[in-house]
Amino acid sequence: MRICHLYASNPDEISGVARDLDLLGLSADVFSFSDGASAERPDLVCVYTGTDAPEALSFCQILGKEEAMSGVLLLTLVRVEQLRELFLREGAFDDFLVVPYQLAELDARLRHLLWRAKQGEQADLLNLGPLVINVGTYQVHVDNEPVDLTYMEYELLKFLASHRGRVFTRQTLLSRVWGYDYFGGTRTVDVHVRRLRAKLGEHANVIQTVRNVGYKFAG
Numbered sequence: 001m002r003i004c005h006l007y008a009s010n011p012d013e014i015s016g017v018a019r020d021l022d023l024l025g026l027s028a029d030v031f032s033f034s035d036g037a038s039a040e041r042p043d044l045v046c047v048y049t050g051t052d053a054p055e056a057l058s059f060c061q062i063l064g065k066e067e068a069m070s071g072v073l074l075l076t077l078v079r080v081e082q083l084r085e086l087f088l089r090e091g092a093f094d095d096f097l098v099v100p101y102q103l104a105e106l107d108a109r110l111r112h113l114l115w116r117a118k119q120g121e122q123a124d125l126l127n128l129g130p131l132v133i134n135v136g137t138y139q140v141h142v143d144n145e146p147v148d149l150t151y152m153e154y155e156l157l158k159f160l161a162s163h164r165g166r167v168f169t170r171q172t173l174l175s176r177v178w179g180y181d182y183f184g185g186t187r188t189v190d191v192h193v194r195r196l197r198a199k200l201g202e203h204a205n206v207i208q209t210v211r212n213v214g215y216k217f218a219g
Contacts, residue, residue: 008048160217169214
């Protein structure tokens with residue numbers, strides 16, 4: 001079940017909202033603004049303004065700085081147009097909903113936020129069969145298991161994987177991955193390729209040697 005964090009100045013005011021979220025398949029954990037942002041990563045965050053828009057705005061801005069938050073759905077009882085201008089100008093939320101609301105509209109807006117968050121996550125992934133590279137978090141998984149790479153091993157793997165099938169000379173890899181101001185020899189590339197292959201295990205052959213030329217990613 002997906003987890004939703006529901007924040008309000010007075011949690012007692014939003015018991016009905018929490019019940020609606022549960023009905024829609026979201027396990028709703030209720031917090032007060034004074035509790036601060038939870039350290040746990042939720043699938044979605046909802047903020048209920050009540051009648052105190054400034055306090056809700058300030059809290060939304062705090063949430064917006066938390067990288068773990070996938071979206072903020074603003075539930076408001078105050079004047080819509082006033083809030084729309086205020087919160088859009090401050091960039092403090094992803095969507096809003098006027099209370100009282102229809103359950104179907106709450107469902108539709110929640111689904112849209114979750115879909116958008118999923119699209120963003122997918123855009124950060126290079127799915128290469130058993131190998132998955134997350135370019136947003138610098139993580140690599142092979143057969144769903146994390147692989148511990150150094151920064152340059154990761155950069156080399158990402159570069160080759162982003163240009164599948166294309167052959168690069170060692171000198172080109174030095175320039176494109178290590179940078180034009182790198183003065184090391186081409187042996188550096190061979191060393192990193194060897195280490196990468198060792199860490200990729202049975203999938204080491206995704207990095208292929210092209211004799212007398214260089215390397216390519218064949219996954």
